[in-house]
Amino acid sequence: MYRIGELASSFKVKNDTLRFYEKHGLLTPSHRSESGYRLYTEQDKKILSFILRAKTVGFSLADIHELLSIEVDKDNNACADVKIVVDAKLEEVERKIAELSHFQKSLKQLSDACCGGSGSAAQCTILEALESDINNLRPEHHHDEQE
Amino acid sequence: MYRIGELASSFKVKNDTLRFYEKHGLLTPSHRSESGYRLYTEQDKKILSFILRAKTVGFSLADIHELLSIEVDKDNNACADVKIVVDAKLEEVERKIAELSHFQKSLKQLSDACCGGSGSAAQCTILEALESDINNLRPEHHHDEQE
């Protein structure tokens, strides 16, 4: 059993964050001590890890809540209902990956086109691209001065 | 030249959003009409598209501002300075992609393990996984009832 401070610090979040998640129904500690301290189990810890990982990839707390709370009306749902939610999230993740990959490609092009030298940025291909057309940049550039 | 409403609606954002971006130094229309209307050029439109694309992949407006505003002190920066910023963003993007891929894998495992049938979710592998261990789920399940 972890107390709030232990669990929070092991994930580098604030105690307040855990209380906030509890208030919003995302993670309720499985136990309380006699004096009212929150006591988190290994299972609670796994849920927290799930929440934080989902968050870092762009799910909102509402999304996460939806995922976690299917659990609750388990008996009023079929496998199909559960799977639909997961598949929707999966699609969302895949869309995000596609967008990120697109963006990565643009940035990579920008980066590759720039010499990275010490010459003035006035001739920098990256800046030229930003000025003129982000999606259609010249592949090379050179400086007249030393680099 | 586009007026605010045209540009906004062509990207399905609110006029207010464009004014907000302007106020925060992200996108200033290149011209104003005599009567003070904002007039956006094709170039402005490209910048907007860049901003929105960057946003959908998780960059904050502050990040985007940083990227766009290198332009400004061009003469006080070397190519190297510019490239550093782009490369930092690129790394960030690649980290996000890695995280998303990890998450995608988990979701895919969850999805694949669930039969998706009409049987009660009480035996659903997804829910079992959420209950017990999100990262270590049983690969299969079956229902005793009809599906």
Added chain:
DNA sequence: CTTGACCTTTGACTAATGTCTAAGGTTTAT
């Protein structure tokens, strides 16, 4: 020359996600 659709500004408001403060109770170590 008025009507309706558009634009301007300023400033208040919202929602999501925390973060901090105040006032106090608990546990552990010395």
Added chain:
DNA sequence: ATAAACCTTAGACATTAGTCAAAGGTCAAG
């Protein structure tokens, strides 16, 4: 038995990214 480090609650505050409303100016069509 007292200090240090922890916990409790309620509620105020912060940040990001808008969104809306009020009061008014502009422009094209009938």
